[in-house]
Amino acid sequence: MTVLRSACPLNCPDSCGFVVEYSEDKGLQVHGDKKHPLTKGFICSKAQAQAQRVFSAERLRFPLLKDQGVFRRISWDEAYILLADKIEETLKEVGARGILHHYDYGHNGTLRELDRRFFQALGGVTEPRGSMCWGAGYRAQEIDFGGVLASDWTQVTQAKVIILWGRDPAITNLHMVPLLLEAKKAGARIVVINPVRVKSADFAQDYVQVNPGSDGVLAMGIAHIILREGWLDWDFVRRSVQGLEAFAQRAKEYNPERVAILTGISVEKQEELAQIISRTRPVTILAGYGLQRYSGGGNTLRAIDALLALTGNLGKSGAGIHYGNQYHGRHLNKVTMDRHRYQSRTFPHPFLAEEIRKADPPIRLAVVTRSNPLVQQPDSLLWREVWREIPFKVTFDITLTETARHSDMVLPVTTAFEEEDLIATSWSPILQLTQKIVEPQYEARSEAVIFTELAHRLGLGEAFPYTTEQWLEYVLAPLSEYGITLESLRKGPIRAPYIPEVAWEDLQFKTPSGKIELASEIALAEYGDAVADPLLEGSRDNLKVYQEFSKTQSQWDYPWYLITPHPHHSLHSQFQETEGFQLYIHPQLAEKHYLFTGDRALVETEHGQLLAWVSVSEDIHPQTVVIPEGGTVDGFGVNQLLAGKPSDFGESTPYYEARCQLRKWMVD
């Protein structure tokens, strides 16, 4: 039996450590690494599902080419020749920008970025910019603090107040839960702010049911009370905060009565929250990405950051905001090229399909790696139309996803158990490797190998001089000063020594003023009105609808909020075992539509419709329909209901700013 320490490559904050065993009779077994400081020996069902996928029937085995609508097996040599021909043809006819490279983070390995290097070596192709995930909040952190940093996970155990704001660690960040429970045992108060009474609320002392998209208003309302009562940490504010006056001016407009109407949170509860945040220290906020999947998402995060700034809850043990961090990047060599060596054309994520349709030069060839855009991008109906119009599409994946199914050529790639790669994510301070425990199955190939071979065929060999092992050595070279090498990582995970325990401990913020910027010249110059407007963009839109709706409910075609959070036992479209879509609603909403658990309902938005099984639950906000994302039925997913919309900052995708109508489905 072979036993190796390895790592989970999935796009998930936990980035678990694995102990992997393989023998011919028992096959592949994955266990949680007991010595991994965060995994501590337990893993989730998605880890097991990955191991099962390696030898499963759903695994892509050979390169496939669509021939009169049907896939047939081709050899790798044929695949390379065809892809190289298509690339050369596109270069000749319309130039490199006629190639679309769509990628995301289906595998978090550092070497997975070699796909981008390949297209950069062609001179720069068309790529998405912005984010499907966390862009608005990310940009907000950059504006406020000059960078995105979070304290070590274990710092939450030092907090006395922990706010799970639009985040549900029990579902999306499982290994944070033991640390939260430890903090609670040591006396911390845990508050959940979410339109849904999520699983993490089971261990929280407070649950606050906010109207979807109104968190920015709530945060400004809390700031209003803190300022009115003078509950600021004045020493901290004087030393480390810039723009207090301008901010206080804005906060004045959020008087508690008005905020109560907009957010659904009573004046008393707002006051209690203001007290909790300013009277008990230290406070940690675990801000999720749910609250920034609205067009006002960036401003929302800025308002939340401001609460910590006013109360001196930054740069201290047990205090701060957990959003993400940019630690590793600066310390590792990159496999992508320097920006000045290529010129790509970029289209913003939320409008990618629309932009592709209008593109000049047009997209002649699309290549998809580590993503499933036909399911995960907004407005999937438009995506399908646009996709159909692209003359030649190639998808690299492990299974035949919807995107692969609608491609002309499909190339099978290796899983994390078949190849060595470095896992150094923006969520975890731990450095680790996925290790090869079995040979690539069937004819699957590693992308590092595929792109290297393609590069050589196209005369771009100079840009791909290394083997996989050499690339990893190159990436890790700057860490030799800490004694971290490929060899040492093969023995197990290492906490990155360059990551401080406490973010911003020196209070040297990387903004132009060196302080936390509650009023930011950069933001004003870049986003203009979206920042200057006191009623947060997007939230305003949502709330206007809400107010009007409270008056004239039935007149609205699409009266209900529709949110599509991440699924529990799957990762987006991966490992889904869909038996139809599930929608969750409150008994009050169910009653309005004569719906019961087990019924079917048609969910309709301006964009599309789908049929879902109803579950009635007291946990859901009474005007909200919840459908977990990622699943597909007959090839279509919930994103066919969602429009591509802009976010205030970061060219992010406001998936949750949607409205819907329900109709009971009577036919069987």
Ligand SMILES: Nc1nc2c(c(=O)[nH]1)N[C@H]1C(S)=C(S)[C@@H](COP(=O)(O)OP(=O)(O)OC[C@H]3O[C@@H](n4cnc5c(=O)[nH]c(N)nc54)[C@H](O)[C@@H]3O)O[C@H]1N2
């Ligand atoms: N099991 C599982 N884990 C995952 C993933 C997965 O697909 N499945 N995906 C991974 C990825 S890529 C990411 S980005 C992270 C995301 O991790 P999270 O940010 O924790 O989770 P999401 O489901 O994206 O966001 C949703 C939370 O926001 C809440 N929410 C929605 N609207 C609002 C609002 O207006 N205000 C507030 N306060 N809350 C709101 C939803 O009810 C939900 O609980 O999870 C990662 N982990």
Ligand SMILES: Nc1nc2c(c(=O)[nH]1)N[C@H]1C(S)=C(S)[C@@H](COP(=O)(O)OP(=O)(O)OC[C@H]3O[C@@H](n4cnc5c(=O)[nH]c(N)nc54)[C@H](O)[C@@H]3O)O[C@H]1N2
């Ligand atoms: N409605 C709605 N939509 C959402 C969200 C939401 O909350 N609501 N969340 C958004 C978020 S936060 C995110 S991050 C995106 C995620 O969007 P995607 O990243 O597109 O989601 P996945 O379904 O995980 O697709 C990843 C694909 O990569 C493949 N893969 C895994 N390893 C490799 C590899 O090594 N090489 C290659 N080539 N492929 C590999 C997997 O098999 C899978 O098919 O979805 C977004 N979409």
Ligand SMILES: [Mo]
């Ligand atoms: Mo994400």
